[in-house]
Amino acid sequence: MNADNGVRVHVLKVGAVIEETADARTLVFEVPEELTERFRYRPGQFLTLRVPSARTGSVARCYSLCSSPLCDDRIAVTVKRTAGGYASNLICDTVAVGDLITVLEPAGAFGPRDLDADVLLCAAGSGITPILSILKSMLVGGSGNVAVLYANRDRESVIFADTLDSWARRFPERLQVLHWLESERGVPTADALTDLVRRYRDREWFLCGPAGFMAVTEAAAAGLRVPRVHTEEYRSLQQNPFDQPVRATPARPLGDTAVVEVEIDGETHVLDWPKQTPLLDVLLDNGIDAPYVCRESACGTCVCSVKDGRTRMRQNEALIDDEIALGLTLACQTLPESPRVHIAFDQ
Known part of the structure; x- marks a missing residue:
């Protein structure tokens, strides 16, 4: 429904x-x-x-x-x-x-675009959840090498310990699992992690876990000049998507609008786009079932491509610079910067 x-x-x-x-x-x-x-x-x-x-x-x-x-x-x-x-x-x-x-329905933009790539997957605590999904998918559906750095308080708190061991035995040439237990090694630091994962500096990195772990891992990645780092952060939503009020769109002067051509779900729509209204709001106001969850730039669910024209994002927490350079943007944060814009939801 x-x-x-x-x-x-x-x-x-x-x-x-x-x-x-x-x-x-x-x-x-x-x-x-x-x-x-x-x-x-x-x-x-x-x-x-x-x-x-x-x-x-x-x-x-x-x-x-x-x-x-x-x-x-x-x-x-x-x-x-x-x-x-x-x-x-x-x-x-x-x-x-x-x-x-x-x-x-399933949402989010965290994950590899190429299952054949060599990657380092970094997790702490429950951050292992999406990492396990990525790990299994890349080993079964791809050909690349996968390394996992997984930090926990102690052995009893390691989620999926047996599952990770089983996959490591199944793919011994392609999977390496590096455990960091605070009970044995203390809280991880950027310097310590740098020494541990230096050999993976040329790989694409994916990070998920508490803020402290993410900070020291990103610092290690910066020091090693890792080419691409993707992060997934856990936080509470400010708005409840199960209980969003119906929006009323105020009238705006005609000169304060752009025109947007949107490709979504196999259909093309041409709409007026008020220059101070995020694209997602325009789509929902026109009855178009665009994907979204958080509306706060964090989840990446509403990612789309700018095929023609210029836009800007009010804020961005989900896309990395390389993705923005490819024309990706977040519909919940995107405003028009040119009179006409062509957008496609093709991710």
Whole structure:
């Protein structure tokens, strides 16, 4: 079903709940046959779950898919309990097989464009979730070499420990897993990580984890002059996509608009584009079912290509410089800079 605001909302049944560690649970979902196409996904993407709340009605939380579209029959997300985290604790404590959970369709732009590339995948804690999806997909569907740097407090907190060992045994020539345990080596520093991963400096890096880990890993990457670094950050959404109000578009002078030609879902639309209104809002106001989740530039779900014309983004947290140079932009943040613009949602 579709929400009134254009967000594609579905209800899925929980087919299995797997206890990964004392603080982490994997939820495996059953996708009805009629929704198979709607739930096709790329490695590294996430699901947004609606979590009931007595105070606000619901909260929305994004959890990365740990499953791979190339080798897993069912989609799955892993949720790690966080101190004081309402949603994660509720999910870990109460969700059971047979429960129905409201979700948005898979979204996000974190993940490799080339499964044959050589990569370094860096994770800490629950950041391993999208990394595992990428790892499995690249080993099964590609030919490149994969190295994983995985930081945790101690051995008991390592999510997917047995799974990682199994994949390393299956692909001994292509997969290397480097564990960093704070109980044995202390908190990772940029200098220490630099020494550990120096041999992978020419690879493409993908990072996911808490802010502190991300900061020291990005510092190591900068010191090693790593050519391309992609990051995925976990944070709470400021707006609830399950409960977005219908927007009313105020009238604007004709001279304050551009014209945009948009290719999306096999159709082409020509629309007036007010110069101070983000592209995503223009599309939704015109009843066009554009992809989005956070509307805050962080998730990358609304990425699209500028084929002709000039645009600018108000802010950007999802795209790297190389992607922007290729013409990619975020619809939720993009404003027109020329009288006519041609946009394509072809990612």
